Amino acid sequence: MTRITILPHEEICPSGAVIEAAPGTTICDALLDQDIDIDHACGQVCACTTCHVVVKEGFDSLNDTTEDEDDMLDRAWGLTAQSRLSCQAKIGDTPIVIEIPKYSLNHAKEGH
Numbered sequence: 001m002t003r004i005t006i007l008p009h010e011e012i013c014p015s016g017a018v019i020e021a022a023p024g025t026t027i028c029d030a031l032l033d034q035d036i037d038i039d040h041a042c043g044q045v046c047a048c049t050t051c052h053v054v055v056k057e058g059f060d061s062l063n064d065t066t067e068d069e070d071d072m073l074d075r076a077w078g079l080t081a082q083s084r085l086s087c088q089a090k091i092g093d094t095p096i097v098i099e100i101p102k103y104s105l106n107h108a109k110e111g112h
């Protein structure tokens with residue numbers, strides 16, 4: 001099992017969390033399995049950006065991005081060089097640390 005550390009997010013995970021998931025699991029599935037309710041508006045088919053996470057540590061241990069993911073990521077709120085769509089990013093054997101950006105595109109649209 002691989003450790004995933006989630007930094008605190010005001011609404012989704014106020015105290016942060018440390019969870020474990022099997023290598024090959026997507027970050028999104030790993031979080032949802034542990035009741036960390038990250039947005040996934042398109043149903044995890046790489047057609048939105050609401051599942052965007054920033055991988056603070058262990059970025060290189062994830063699977064490579066596809067062109068589709070890169071295209072979608074370009075539209076994400078708060079894009080960084082370590083951004084991934086969590087429904088497309090599969091964990092490997094290296095522990096990772098992730099941050100859920102404060103806003104997703106859904107929230108931005110609603111004007112929060």
Ligand code: FES
Nearest residue numbers: 040042046051087
């Ligand atoms: S849930 Fe829509 S791209 Fe990940």
